[in-house]
Amino acid sequence: MKAAVLEEFTKPLNVTDVPDPTLTDDGAIIEVKACGICRSDWHGWKGEWTGFLAPLPMIGGHEMSGIVKEVGKNVKKVKVGDRVIVPFTCGDGTCQACLEGDSNVCEHQTMPGFTYNGGFAEYAHVPTADFNLIPLPDEVDFSQASGMGCRFMTAYHGVLSVGDVRPGDWVSVYGAGGVGLSAIQIATAAGANVIAVDIAQDKLDFAKKMGAVHTVNSMETDPVEAIKDYTHGGADVSVDALGINATLLASLNSTKRKGRAVQIGMTPMGKDGDIPIAVNDIIANEVAYLGSFGMPRAEFPALLNQVATGKLRPGDLVTAETNLSGIVDVYHDMDTFKVNGVTVITDFTK
Ligand SMILES: [Zn+2]
Ligand SMILES: [Zn+2]
CATH class of the missing domain: 3.40.50.720 (NAD(P)-binding Rossmann-like Domain)
Incomplete structure (x- = not known):
């Protein structure tokens, strides 16, 4: 598959062919249809979050949505062909925080694009798929879903639940x-x-x-x-x-x-x-x-209902669409805080 690989901090990402992700028994592989580019990706690219980032090379991208392509043998709820969005704070589904509905502060948190390969690629593997993949209503298109990225869900939880x-x-x-x-x-x-x-x-x-x-x-x-x-x-x-x-x-x-x-x-x-x-x-x-950090999975249905009916409009934040090679240009604009709104990758072929 094609992916934009972070090989060296602050250097252009290498857009190249890499092996497809490997499926685990509890995980799922999604065909990424859209992935937002975020200032958190930029922090990772700058090498500022090394304590947190998995060793390089790494595929970034934590604001992905797409279609389920394959599911592991233990996955019961998620089906091939489902349209899904991935929370950027993934939980294990079994710790006390997850059981109490606070998956955003899971004791064994994982994050696409940081702790495992993310959505700057044609395909991505998401662990504990039944817990972490959220069904996307038909009314919400992929660009809008990835415009929801980490920013909109983070703001939703911060403003309404925490604030x-x-x-x-x-x-x-x-x-x-x-x-x-x-x-x-x-x-x-x-x-x-x-x-x-x-x-x-x-x-x-x-x-x-x-x-x-x-x-x-x-x-x-x-x-x-x-x-x-x-x-x-x-x-x-x-x-x-x-x-x-x-x-x-x-x-x-x-x-x-x-x-x-x-x-x-x-x-x-x-x-x-x-x-x-x-x-x-x-x-x-x-x-x-x-x-306030991310958004627990329990808050997704309420947020997505409001997006589906147009009461909330994360798509209004999407100002540009690009391809994998366009990520570094966005990072350079972030260097000077020039970015206005959100750029979403919708072309994963180059
Ligand atoms: Zn947990
Ligand atoms: Zn983000």
Whole structure:
């Protein structure tokens, strides 16, 4: 099969023929129909997440959807020909977290494109298929499904389950990249008033299209002051969708007393990712600082129902389609934060 192989960090991926994946008894092989390109892939390509990434060579891509081509002999529910989406946080289906419905924090978590070969290829093997493959409603096409990628599902869980956003809430979102734009659309659909913060005007324009009622260009305006002004005291929920020092601290400071700060954007791995926060302010204002990671499989049916009926529109985030050779161009655009919206691979032949 054709695949885009990461052989050396920061170097162009090698688009080449590699052996097809090997089927396991509990796994399934899917024909990948679409796979989103994500900033997390870029972190992997830069060599920043080596503690986490399987040894090279590696096939990236964790935002895949496709058609089941083969299933292992122990697989009971998933059938050949099923249209499926793969959560980027795969679970073992047997640990305490998985049994309690929290597969996104599985004790033995695996991730396509990081811990095993992912969707930058014609075919991919997914372990524990009955647990990890999610049926895709007929109304949701593959490009839209992969636009849901990690960003939309991550934002859905972060905004609604962890952030507990309610109608009428003020929600600030830092970073109008893929996950930030998703959070804006999802919070808006839930009836919240969203304020988007970014440094790029084109991203803020996109944020408006996703439903933001106000936008703040943090190159020109202090975002914390602007949010406190708009909300008369602070956001009910603030989301940091980026994970750099400035956005993490500003997001935390944008919440009202008793507000909730949801951290979705990951900081760099290791010590570089440890950011000092004002603990006493968190205590005095009883702010809840909440980590949010991926989305458990249990939340997929509710999300997919809303996508199938058009109430949520992950496809709106897809701004371009490309082939395997186009991935590195997207990575180079990510180097300079030039990317607007999401690029999805839909051609796996070259
Ligand atoms: Zn588990
Ligand atoms: Zn992703």
